[in-house]
Amino acid sequence: MRAFIITCALYALLSAVAYGQEKIAVIVNKANPTQSLTTKQLVDLYMGRLIAFPSGEHAAPLDMQLDSLLREQFYQGLTKRPIGSINAYWSRVKFSGHAKPPLTMASSAEVIKRVREIDNAIGYVKLKEVTNDVKVVYTLVQ
Secondary structure (H helix, E strand, O other), rough: HHHHEEEHHHHHHHHHHHHHHOOOEEEEOOOOOOOOOOOHHHHHHHHOOOOEOOOOOEEEEEEEEOOOOOHHHHHHHHHHHOHHHHHHHHHHHHOOOHHHHHHHEOOHHHHHHHHHHOOEEEEEEEHHHHHOOOEEEEEEEO
């Protein structure tokens, strides 16, 4: 009986945690031929190891500011690494000159505006903020 109660309590706790999680949408311009991206492709794009979409067209990743909670949730959910290690990685890569970090935006509205205006832009916002004038190519539950 005790095991049953503990199991039920654990299930309720996990359900509450899962319910509170917001989805993050990775968006591209409607004209972009990319329909979806894999987790690996997205990690490679946002970590500077890949500079093009699967079609071969140059990709211009957009990021949120360093202190943004959405940025932290995006990278942790995508890479399964703490944001501190992501920041350290970019410090090393920038210093070596091997890659440039994604362009930083001040808000989700700015990301959506840029993606809408620039064919090769790719960004991330909360799923509930996505508008009809951009295309979702990946959804991440943080």
